[in-house]
Amino acid sequence: MTTTAKTATKKTTTAKTTTAKTATQPFDGFTEDERAAMKEHAKELKAAARRNPRTAKADAEQEVLAKIAEMEPADRALAERVHALVRAAAPALTPKLWYGMPAYAKDGKVLCFFQCAQKFKSRYATLGFSDVATLDEDTMWPTTFALTALTPATEARITALLTTATATA
Numbered sequence: 001m002t003t004t005a006k007t008a009t010k011k012t013t014t015a016k017t018t019t020a021k022t023a024t025q026p027f028d029g030f031t032e033d034e035r036a037a038m039k040e041h042a043k044e045l046k047a048a049a050r051r052n053p054r055t056a057k058a059d060a061e062q063e064v065l066a067k068i069a070e071m072e073p074a075d076r077a078l079a080e081r082v083h084a085l086v087r088a089a090a091p092a093l094t095p096k097l098w099y100g101m102p103a104y105a106k107d108g109k110v111l112c113f114f115q116c117a118q119k120f121k122s123r124y125a126t127l128g129f130s131d132v133a134t135l136d137e138d139t140m141w142p143t144t145f146a147l148t149a150l151t152p153a154t155e156a157r158i159t160a161l162l163t164t165a166t167a168t169a
Contacts, residue, residue, distance in 0.1 A: 033120050040100035048096075064095040064102045075116035078125050081150045082114045082158065089162040106132065111165055124148050127158065133165035 030038070047063070068079040079102055086093060086104050093104035093111060103113035111133050115126045128144040135141055145161075147154070 037099040037119070041098070044097045044100075060097070061095040063097050067097055067100065067102055071116050072118050075118055075125055078147050078150060079114050079116060081155070082127060082147075085155060085158050086112065086162060089159045090166045092166060106166065112162070129161065129165055133161075134168040135161065135165055 044063075048060070064083065068076055068083060071079055083095070083102060086095075090104065090111075093106055094108075096103050096105050096110070098105075098110050098113055101113050101115050101119065103110045105111060109132045110130050112127065112129045115122075115128065117123060117125045124146040125148075126144050127147055129135055130143075133143075135143065150158075
């Protein structure tokens, strides 16, 4: 094959593999739900900045309880119980909204959060822990847990996770 033929083949291959985005192709970025969560987070940051420092904790907890009250019944039951477990097992954590989800922070940093199933149209709610929680175990460990029901065993496990997370954070 001549040099000219190789160059022509290379140009043809390159032209076939690269496509330009057009106005009719959808953007592959964030979903509508993700964009809505980011907008909620921006509102939360603005509201937090405007709060009276003397009533900030109480105001934040009321916002979390209001967000829980807006949830579908199944999610609301789980979120209410998780909220009660967090408040009992880790009273030092501060409730706050985080991307429109109930979350609990230590020293201003989110340690754990509850994500209802309806928020991202998932089949189950989740309880997640950030890296602040340092639940490190060997070289791999879970940081998010699916919740479909809260049994006494599940509640005991959540309490143990919260105890570990707050002790190491």
